[in-house]
């Protein structure tokens with residue numbers, strides 16, 4: 036395995052301008068004829084042409100129609116003494132799609148052919164310069180059995196189709212837009228479609244199509260609506276129009292990630308396309324909306340302007356996540372619903388990215404090196420990358436950001452560029468802005484790994500009505516980066532009076548008031564901000580809307596937190612205060628004797644939120660949900676997963692019991708049997724009703740009172756949508772109620788044919804709160820279930836990631852059985868699908884912070900994996916870093 040370094044980037048020695056591909060599709064042996072026009076790069080005369088290839092059989096190589104000599108070096112095909120002018124290169128190869136269990140390149144799934152080329156899959160189809168800065172136009176001819184594969188698709192426009200002898204047919208597709216090969220796609224399968232014609236604001240007509248297996252058509256309406264809304268949003272918000280006559284989405288059940296933005300032919304994991312009320316939850320509906328939008332938005336941020344090299348991945352991913360998050364907020368509507376979406380996004384960031392930044396896989400948003408690029412499709416590149424774009428947005432404002440985007444496309448449309456190019460365009464479009472004035476230090480967000488910690492200290496001078504706020508920042512070392520320079524950190528803030536009054540902000544030496552909200556820019560290790568005319572001692576509300584991806588140490592007293600929870604005008608900080616109150620209590624117990632009794636004041640505050648006449652149900656549900664075990668673990672230097680679990684469960688029970696009447700009130704108020712609609716308000720009602728039901732079932736089960744478990748079972752049976760059905764089932768399973776077993780059986784029988792629902796069935800059991808080791812035992816036994824397979828990533832994840840990543844108390848066991856199970860599965864899956872195995876391998880990233888005996892046992896399990904000689908580069912990179 037070779038370490039690839041960003042600093043070694045060099046332009047290619049040749050450009051490939053056009054590609055004419057012919058596929059004779061056969062699951063066992065597909066013939067690929069690849070005819071290219073190739074142009075030497077005048078800057079590197081006489082250099083050999085080195086083409087990438089992997090797991091393909093070479094049949095012949097022709098240059099300008101003549102056979103030429105060639106050699107192979109490792110997996111590369113090397114051609115020398117080539118013409119110094121443009122020439123034709125033809126390469127014939129074969130591959131075996133049915134043997135391709137890695138799901139990278141050309142593979143079969145449920146009897147159809149599909150491709151996945153990002154990042155390095157195209158080399159598994161044909162020899163090529165498999166790098167994103169080589170952009171070509173493509174003509175693709177597909178030939179296949181007509182009965183088995185009636186649908187033949189590729190990028191661009193269909194220019195010809197017809198029948199061939201031997202029961203075959205063909206289709207010819209031409210994509211006029213030059214693209215890197217990672218955006219190439221083909222599909223040949225037996226599919227049906229939903230389609231819609233639209234006319235955009237720009238007055239152009241387009242055909243939108245969603246292809247799925249027969250039987251899934253009734254689950255495509257939401258994806259189509261989401262696509263139409265995305266197209267309208269990008270036009271209205273950024274003036275970016277659809278540049279294709281035809282835009283297609285295809286759903287496939289075997290897929291390593293969420294979806295892929297291939298030009299004009301997006302290929303999706305079924306999980307992120309298919310949704311109807313009977314089979315998909317509100318969360319699924321939300322995910323479909325955001326993933327459809329994400330892939331569509333890539334058409335400009337990723338496809339029209341792409342990455343120069345894979346180190347620049349966040350150029351497209353961070354920016355596109357930012358765009359999909361903004362879109363989903365706009366779709367949610369009200370200010371409160373927008374805040375709910377923001378809270379959910381921050382929860383994800385803290386749950387996935389903060390631990391990554393604190394562990395062995397910590398890397399900058401723009402990494403400096405990698406072994407397997409597939410390991411760098413991470414929360415850092417995606418979610419933290421989005422936060423970096425969000426900070427730019429905060430620093431230049433909405434209109435400034437729009438101008439910056441316009442300049443970015445004006446400068447770089449059709450190019451393969453870098454993160455620097457993007458930041459430069461946003462800054463250049465906003466001269467005089469905080470971003471333009473501090474661009475170089477701002478870009479440390481791209482270069483330095485780790486989560487900065489910001490400490491805030493305030494002091495109030497009551498005589499002179501002055502409030503002084505001191506902010507300081509520090510960043511811990513990360514692998515390969517011992518010292519960090521200060522970041523440019525936008526701190527959105529306000530001051531709140533104890534009576535709830537929002538205080539007018541005026542900085543010393545400034546004549547103008549800033550209103551109730553402002554953004555302070557912290558760019559030095561330490562800075563002091565002095566506010567004048569502050570009439571009462573305030574509570575600072577800092578980092579409103581989570582304006583920067585940092586850990587804030589504000590050291591608020593309980594009093595201050597209760598003030599913010601009740602009165603802050605910023606909903607994000609209101610939620611944050613509630614979480615902090617819970618966290619303080621959990622941490623006190625975890626660090627103390629493991630026991631805590633919830634105080635009346637906290638319970639009163641929670642009751643107030645729950646019964647508040649104006650707050651949205653979705654917001655209430657977020658406030659009343661305790662911080663996750665993973666987030667609690669994040670706050671500790673030494674982590675005992677069992678102890679955290681015990682404390683959090685105890686708090687949950689107390690909350691369930693003490694607020695019993697209030698939960699009944701919430702259930703009565705918000706459960707509903709009306710027609711299903713996935714809108715934010717209805718989803719919020721369902722979320723709160725389900726939380727109330729879960730609390731009531733938990734309390735009932737603990738007190739041997741069968742009333743609420745019985746009601747939950749009835750709800751489970753009568754539910755008219757999956758959110759309510761699964762919510763009721765989850766309430767029974769999580770409370771270990773006796774009725775859970777029969778309900779699970781009934782659920783399985785009812786949804787036998789629905790793969791995505793059966794995935795939920797596995798996950799539900801693997802994520803139940805651990806209870807005498809029963810959950811682990813059950814999850815391990817489920818490996819033998821006839822519906823279980825490691826070959827379908829969704830199914831493997833539904834059980835294994837659920838257990839090893841999402842259920843710390845079931846996974847981290849004093850007898851090390853969880854780690855033995857993990858190591859066996861990583862090794863087993865690595866032989867099938869290294870990308871998937873590497874994802875699972877990351878479940879023990881944080882082993883060094885575990886308390887004994889977990890720590891030693893975890894290290895032994897990782898060492899056992901690392902000792903295997905035949906590991907993939909993907910898994911080897913993860914376990915090597917973990918042990919370093």
Ligand code: HT7
Pocket residue numbers: 151153154291292293294295296329330333352409412870
């Ligand atoms: N850009 C897409 C990345 C992706 C991917 C990467 C590695 C292996 C398989 C993959 N499938 C899709 C997804 C996205 O961010 O839109």
Ligand code: ZN
Pocket residue numbers: 329333351352355
């Ligand atoms: Zn993406």
